[in-house]
Amino acid sequence: MKLLTTGELASLFSISKYTIRHYIDIELLIPKHRKENGYYLFDEENVYKLYQILVLKKIGYSLGTISTILTQNEILNYFTDAEQRLQNKIDELSAVKKRYSQLYKHKIFIN
Incomplete structure (x- = not known):
């Protein structure tokens, strides 16, 4: 794979170059290469x-927690936990939807 510039990496993930620079500043993302002009290569x-x-950010983890997860190489444990939390939320929303459908079906409305 060829090395990517900050702009190319940002385009690949549809995020801003500033987001990548922020991740570098907080040492969440550490580029392996740097050009003579100071530009990062990934x-x-x-x-x-x-x-x-x-992915971890999309699941809802803070950048601090993400740093811990990646540093401790515990990503699989956190994905398992996140999957369970998402399933619980899906179950809750399904129950609400079912209850709403029952109320609507029987035209039970609170005035």
């Missing part, structure tokens, strides 16, 4: 790491 490992960061 390899395949960096791409995978950014993917992990974005």
Whole structure:
């Protein structure tokens, strides 16, 4: 895989270059390469790491927690926990939807 610039990496994930720079500033993403002009270059490992960061962020973890997860290499445990939390939320919403459907079906409304 060729090395990617900050702009190319940002485009790949549809995020801003500033987001990537922020992740670098807080040492969440550490580029393996740097050009003489100071520009960062990202390899395949960096791409995978950014993917992990974005997935964990989408699940709802804070950047501090994400740093801990990736540092402790506990990502699978956190994914399992997140999957369970998401399933619980799905179950709750399904119950609400079912109850709403019953109320609507029987035209039981509170005035």
